[in-house]
Amino acid sequence: VVISKDLRIIEQCKIAISEWLKPVGLEIKPEKTRICHTLNPIEYNGKTEEPGFDFLGFNIRQYPVGKYKSGKSGGRRKGGFLFNKTPHKMLGFKTHIKPSKKAVKSHIEVIKGVIEQHKTAPQSALISRLNPIIRGWSNYY
Known part of the structure; x- marks a missing residue:
């Protein structure tokens, strides 16, 4: 599993992993390899890829949500104090990991x-x- 915001980085990783596997006689199987987005459907290699992916019996996917149920990023709170001084930023989605x-x-x-x-x-x-x-x-x- 390779996760990145940038599609070019994922494609570069795919090439690097292929090169890394060659010396030991292994290869990436195209029918088992998927490039997808975790939140939105994307068009890739002429196919529409649905959001999310399965890995080790789990389905990892993100769902859009409103501002009251949104995930947050930014500073950590401990005992009511904000540590790294950056306020929480609303993400607009929740990540669900389920069977x-x-x-x-x-x-x-x-x-x-x-x-x-x-x-x-x-x-x-x-x-x-x-x-x-x-x-x-x-x-x-």
């Missing part, structure tokens, strides 16, 4: 399978089988 649709679908399929296997089992057996699966998934996300 990807693919990860949620996979988790639901696993749960369905366990429920299917334990149709005739007592309720306590089903619960004891589901609890570690759900707890593990929740702890990861």
Whole structure:
């Protein structure tokens, strides 16, 4: 994952990473490589790329918001005091990191399978089988 405000920097990084991988016999797979914006759809290589991306089962995306729910940048507050004297600046968006649709679908399929296997089992057996699966998934996300 390469994140930058400047598209040229991302393209330069893509070339640098390709060169870095060559000596060890690896290459960037075009079908697995996406250049996108986290807030707005963009036109890239003749395709419209939707905002956000999936990484390690997470979906990272930004959503536009009004001034009362906006994220802020700038100085840190501690004990009511502003440290580096720069006031907070409204960003106009919030960053959401949540489980990807693919990860949620996979988790639901696993749960369905366990429920299917334990149709005739007592309720306590089903619960004891589901609890570690759900707890593990929740702890990861």
